[in-house]
Amino acid sequence: MWTLRTRAEVSDVDFDDYRHPGTGCVVPLPPGWQRLEDPPPGIAVIAREPEAPAGFRANLVVTVDELPDGLDLDGWQDESDRLLRGELPSYYLLDREQIRLAGRPAVRRLAHHAGSDTGPVTMEQWAIAVGSTGFTLTASVATLAYDSLADVFAEIARQFRPGPTSDEEAAR
Numbered sequence: 001m002w003t004l005r006t007r008a009e010v011s012d013v014d015f016d017d018y019r020h021p022g023t024g025c026v027v028p029l030p031p032g033w034q035r036l037e038d039p040p041p042g043i044a045v046i047a048r049e050p051e052a053p054a055g056f057r058a059n060l061v062v063t064v065d066e067l068p069d070g071l072d073l074d075g076w077q078d079e080s081d082r083l084l085r086g087e088l089p090s091y092y093l094l095d096r097e098q099i100r101l102a103g104r105p106a107v108r109r110l111a112h113h114a115g116s117d118t119g120p121v122t123m124e125q126w127a128i129a130v131g132s133t134g135f136t137l138t139a140s141v142a143t144l145a146y147d148s149l150a151d152v153f154a155e156i157a158r159q160f161r162p163g164p165t166s167d168e169e170a171a172r
Contacts, residue, residue: 020062030156110123124140
């Protein structure tokens with residue numbers, strides 16, 4: 001489990017960059033975190049902390065969605081809000097804001113949910129649309145451990161790079 005770190009200490013962490021071969025997205029992973037091989041379709045990356053003293057292992061997940069024609073970032077995230085409320089037990093949206101990430105408009109979401117098998121979980125998400133492809137970086141942690149990883153998650157999001165979605169973008 002990570003210990004509480006200052007912002008300066010977090011920026012000095014030597015993250016291990018993982019480039020997904022199919023999407024080209026780059027995800028900085030904390031040292032020692034385990035990357036799960038061959039995640040299900042639609043998931044580019046799953047990584048989790050090596051141990052979980054609180055019972056729930058902090059994790060990072062990158063999902064990739066093809067967005068229907070005419071669905072922009074806000075519409076996609078409105079639909080995501082509806083899905084999350086329906087899928088996660090005791091889901092509560094704490095914050096949703098428009099930001100810029102990787103030089104693009106993005107949405108940051110902070111939410112809480114709790115299940116009998118997980119206990120209370122805090123999740124932070126960053127969503128970016130690149131053309132008709134949506135990338136979502138989700139960082140989840142046991143709620144009582146959130147403070148110890150919040151700055152690490154923010155730095156991972158700051159360094160995250162969605163992949164190119166066309167030959168033209170890949171050539172840049």
